[in-house]
Every structure is written in C-alpha cells, then in structure tokens.
Amino acid sequence: MAYYNRSSAGDNLARGLGWFSIGLGVAELMAGRSIARWMGMEDRTNLIRAYGVREITTGVGLLALGDPKPWIWGRIAGDAVDMATLAEGMRDNRRAGNAGIAFGAVLAATALDIVCAQKLHQEEAHYRSLPVPDYSGRSGFPRAVSAMRGAASDAPIAEDMRTPKILQFQPATGQAGAS
Amino acid sequence: MRALVWHGANDIRCDTVPDPEIEHPRDAIVKVTTCAICGSDLHLHDNFMPGMEKGDIVGHEFMGEVMEVGSEAKSALKVGERVVVPFTIWCGECDQCKRGNYSVCERSNRNKALADKVFGHTTAGLFGYTHLTGGYAGGQAEYVRVPMADRTHIKIPSGLTDEQVLFLGDIFPTGWQAAAQCDIQPTDTVAIWGCGPVGQMTIRSAVLLGAKQVVAIDRVPERLAMAKAGGAITINFEEESVVERLNELTGGKGPEKCIDAVGMEAHATATLDSMYDRAKQALMLESDRAHVLREMIYVCRPAGVLSIPGVYGGLIDKMPFGMAMNKGLTWRMGQTHVNRWTDDLLNRIQEGQIDPSFVITHTVPLDQGPEMYKTFRDKRDGCIKVVLKP
Incomplete structure (x- = not known):
C-alpha cells in the first residue's frame, strides 16, 4: 500500500509545489508568446504552452490525487526537460541572459523538488518501520466464524427489505418465473 | 462545554461553546459519556458535503446519560437513564415513521424547505450533519440536545459497557x-x-x-x-x-x-x-x-x-x-432506519452473539479529536475506529 500522510511536512511542501505548478502552467499557457519573446525563443512558443499543460496536470496530481510521490518525480522529469530546452535555446540567442535566468530558476525549483521527494520517501520509510497492528483475532464473535454463520437467519426483517419473489434467484431445475 | 467544531476544510477544533438547552417540550439534554468519529464525518472534515457552516458542532455517533427532559418527553425518558442516540432524528408520527422509514422522517428536519428544494422532498434531521439535514448540533461534545427525544433514543440496560453498545447509534x-x-x-x-x-x-x-x-x-x-x-x-x-x-x-x-x-x-x-x-x-x-x-x-x-x-x-x-x-x-x-433494527441488535449483543467493540482501535479524550480525524482519514497507526471520551 502506498503511504502518504496529508498532514506531513513533506506533503505540505508537495502541496506548495502543486500550487506553484498550476500558477506556472497557467502563465505558460496564457502568456506563452510573451515568455518565449522575453527569452528570445519565439520559435518555441507552442512548446512552452505544451509545458504549461504539463505543469497544470502535475499540479492537479499533487493537490488532488493522493500519493504525491509519483507527481513530484513527474515534476523532476519535467524540470530536466525544461533545462534541456533552455540550454539548447541559449545558443545563438540575443537574449541568452534572460534564458539563463530562467535556467537558474528551474534549477532552484529542481532542488526544491528533490528535497521534497527525499522527504516524502523518508516519511514512507519511517512509516514502514513501524510495527503493523495485529487485528487477526478481532472477529467480534464469541465462537468460530463457522459456528456463527447463519446464527441470525431468523432475524425479523420486514417484507419491504426483502427482494420480491419474482426477482429472486430460483433453483436451476425449477420453473422460475413461470406461474 | 467543550465540543468538536467545524471551521472549514480540514479544520475541526475542540472549542468551548455554550451549553445546550431545552428548546422544545419533546427535547432532552444528554451528557455524552462516549462518542465516535464515523467515516461519514470525514466527508465533512474534507469538505465534500455541502451545507456545513462555520461553528457547527459535529458528531452523530454518541451515547450518554439523560440530564434533563422536556415536558412532552417525560413519559418516555427519565433523568439518569442511559441511552444511545440514533443519528437519525424521528418523530414517530408521520407516514414514513409509521412505516419504519425513520431516516426519511417527514417532520424532523427543521430545514425542510431547503431540503425540499435540494432533494425534491425532505429526509430526516440528522445530528451534526449539514444544514440540509437540519443543522442540529452533533454529539462530539460534552452535552447534546436531542430533539424528539421521546422517540430518538435507545435505552441501554445495565451490565453492558459503552463500547459494546455505542455503535447501535450508527455503524x-x-x-x-x-x-x-x-x-x-x-x-x-x-x-x-x-x-x-x-x-x-x-x-x-x-x-x-x-x-x-x-x-x-x-x-x-x-x-x-x-x-x-x-x-x-x-x-x-x-x-x-x-x-x-x-x-x-x-x-x-x-x-x-x-x-x-x-x-x-x-x-x-x-x-x-x-x-x-x-x-x-x-x-x-x-x-x-x-x-x-x-x-x-x-x-x-x-x-x-x-x-x-x-x-x-x-x-x-x-x-x-x-x-x-x-x-x-x-x-x-439510503440512510439507516436505525431504530427499526436496534431492539433486535441490542438483544444479540446482550445474548453475546456479537460484541461490536471489536472494531475500536483508538480511544482518546475529546480534545484529541481533531488530530484523530487526520489519523483516521490517513489510515495511520492502524486506525480503524476512534472512540472519544468527553
């Protein structure tokens, strides 16, 4: 069973990164052209918008889809793709300085993502080191289950709770439903 | 008194609030001795149920001792009696109650007009479970007002522990x-x-x-x-x-x-x-x-x-x-017609056919309730059922 604790420090950091992802994704999607122009990478406008969709998806995953670990690793992979794109875009770029600033920002975000992933895995490792409670003796019955099966088959259950006769399973050999 | 109060998503706190009072002759005031967090309380905690308001007292699985009884409930309840309170409030007089369909009682939801609009027709009033079902204060508290108390109770004989009978109120x-x-x-x-x-x-x-x-x-x-x-x-x-x-x-x-x-x-x-x-x-x-x-x-x-x-x-x-x-x-x-079943189930507990306390994994004081909501929700520490002691 995947472990996650929605109140832990790691999870809180993941949620913060989730909101960051959504904010960045919306900005990339809505202002992709301006961002590309600022970095001198106008020919990559559509790519930046696609990255925006990726960021929004990752953000929703981090905020709403339970275990944040796969989504944090998704962010780290996305960071690598972003940095490769920026590194490639800095060549022969009249605004290489701006692209460099963006590269630095992605590098900082990557560091935060890695810290978050480490924290989440440490929390899971700690949880898994705890003893598992043993509830195998908690039947609630005074005797063996086999002895209790059907012990309440005489329970007073009113007709409105019963399945109408016509809808019940009939013995295979009978003339079910015929009258 | 102290009670667990809803303040918003993931925000239930143990607050000091005014003690409940008799508001209607059919009311009773119950001093809660034991209550529990129900899985459906988590829907409120996680803010997936519409109709909660800041300041609502939560909890619908509780039992205790009758402290005060309104004039019209005195024939059915006495001060000092030990009762489990079903989570569905029922009048016992409407067409649905006469059929045993207590969870769709036509008279116990005091926000009937709202429920009529949202559900088409109203369902019963419930304790601590949104204003769609009456907005009644819940039982994760030291005291609770029980409306229509002449019907809305299960009397508990001596010799059974709170833990054995508490769950007659819901699960x-x-x-x-x-x-x-x-x-x-x-x-x-x-x-x-x-x-x-x-x-x-x-x-x-x-x-x-x-x-x-x-x-x-x-x-x-x-x-x-x-x-x-x-x-x-x-x-x-x-x-x-x-x-x-x-x-x-x-x-x-x-x-x-x-x-x-x-x-x-x-x-x-x-x-x-x-x-x-x-x-x-x-x-x-x-x-x-x-x-x-x-x-x-x-x-x-x-x-x-x-x-x-x-x-x-x-x-x-x-x-x-x-x-x-x-x-x-x-x-x-549907929601459970609790009192339709409880005479039979209480007998089965008394006869020893089943002991529902098997499900309890955590028992803590009321003021630890907010933290236990999170433990229960996240299924941490082997948590399956939390019982609170006010």
Missing part, C-alpha cells in the same frame, strides 16, 4: 441494514467494498444472516486482517484484480449481492476512473468518486442486488446505467 445497524436489504440466501456470495467500520459491521452481519461466502475488498492490510477475522475472503485491490477474483470465487457468474461500504471518497489513485473523478472533483465539476458503484454494476451477477450504505453527496459522472438496466439489478440504498 452496527448501518452494516446490518446493508446486509438485510440484500435479502441474503444461504447460496449467496456477498461482496463488500470497503473494510472500514461500516464494512466490518456489514461483514459480520452478512455472516450472521447466513451468506455462503463473504468477500471483502480493500487495500489496507490491517483492515483486511480484521475482515478476515470476521469470516471474509479478502481481496487487496492493489495486488489483484477485483473482477477476476470475484469471478473466480463465483464460478464466473459474479456475486449475487454487492455492498458499497465506501461511498463518495473512493481511493483516488487506484484506477483511471478514480483519478478522473478526483481531478473533476478538484475542479468542482463532480462531487462524488463513484468507482465502487461502477465496479459493482460490472461484476454483479445479473438480477443481483446492489446495496449502498456508503454515503454519497451529490453528482456522479460516467455511471454505466445501461449496464445496470440490462442486467436487471436491484438497487437498495
């Missing part, structure tokens, strides 16, 4: 009704999704009512262990295919009776449809995650019964209703 009759409305036959396979507290009670009920085999589905190892202890064959849906295993256990025909003890917050990442639901839920395009309903419809034997004690709050998407219609499935659902 035991809820599990029982879920099994009873399946009309279990000795040849039936009963599949139960969810091994939380209601699921555990449903498993025991299905065994007592004589099912040939009971199959329990969950992913939490300690919950599956408790289900197995109660007589269920277990399926861990993270480790094997639910559909394949159920078909294998039923000779390829599917279980005759399927019970959803999960409700609106199905595990969000186990399947693609759950992830789809969770994403839509986050974007406020859907209110409930209905993976269990879809799976039940798919795997149930044609002409079988679907029983739904799990709580749903609103709108569901991608429901394979054509499949359900063509298979001729019978749907049984």
